[in-house]
């Protein structure tokens with residue numbers, strides 16, 4: 001085929017992979033080609049929406065971290081301008097302030113039109129749209145459910161299972177909704193983590209597993225911790241929602257290998273916007289190699305220069321903070337490869353992680369899912385990088 005034709009063919013493939021509905025991009029089903037992903041964000045409960053007659057029903061008492069909301073707010077020293085929303089899969093508490101949302105994230109327009117279904121008078125402009133504090137809380141309601149819908153479809157969790165290695169619930173195996181606490185200021189966030197979670201460093205937000213029955217996953221963070229735009233805060237929140245979904249998958253009473261957990265978190269974050277990136281970095285400064293937005297170029301260069309450490313040498317690491325700079329970037333790319341080229345085997349890998357009886361190593365789980373050693377898998381991924389990344393700039 002002449003070069004120009006090959007290019008045209010490739011461009012067609014790329015553009016058909018992007019769903020354009022009314023001129024903007026929305027989520028596609030991760031397992032079915034050309035099928036738009038259904039994002040369910042109704043029904044929801046929100047006391048303010050009830051007062052404003054956006055929803056019908058009775059007033060409900062909602063608990064956060066197993067306490068009545070009023071007690072949690074007392075710890076945060078918040079008495080007004082807060083919103084509590086129960087969605088199909090999340091319980092969200094937000095004290096975030098009003099903001100302006102630009103079209104600088106991938107699904108911003110699609111989310112704006114979903115938000116308009118809740119707030120019909122929302123004005124969607126040429127450059128973006130403005131949200132008040134209540135609307136911003138619901139924007140995170142929509143974003144969280146969108147990521148949930150994607151991860152759920154990706155792992156086949158949107159279909160009821162018969163049998164299987166673990167008990168399936170509507171929360172991917174967890175026994176109660178995921179909780180998301182989005183504070184405007186660090187002091188509010190810290191008041192709650194200090195009293196109820198009690199761990200030292202909460203400055204990158206805090207992921208927490210409430211282990212008693214019914215167990216659930218919490219992520220709490222504050223807007224003031226993130227320097228920069230709303231886009232930066234969105235990336236940070238999406239990264240950490242992805243962490244919790246990954247851990248919650250199959251009910252969280254084990255650890256998830258860092259290359260999966262961190263890779264999936266980077267994957268979801270970078271689908272929103274290629275920068276700025278969130279690093280779950282235990283100490284010191286974040287990886288300078290990946291400060292730029294174009295990670296695929298960096299990774300292609302690492303592969304070409306054979307500077308990519310083989311997966312077998314780092315796949316057993318458990319904490320995201322244990323991954324070094326190069327491994328942070330590679331984890332993203334390896335997960336992108338698995339998710340976008342073989343979601344079934346990706347899911348088998350996650351399922352093997354649930355095998356609490358045999359407690360497999362990462363190498364054993366990789367063998368179970370892909371039938372090869374981690375280093376053979378690494379070679380396959382390298383071939384994909386060399387074939388694919390010249391065409392991608394994300």
Ligand SMILES: [Zn+2]
Pocket residue numbers: 046047048049050085134138
């Ligand atoms: Zn509301």
Ligand SMILES: [Zn+2]
Pocket residue numbers: 239243261262265266278279280320
């Ligand atoms: Zn992370």
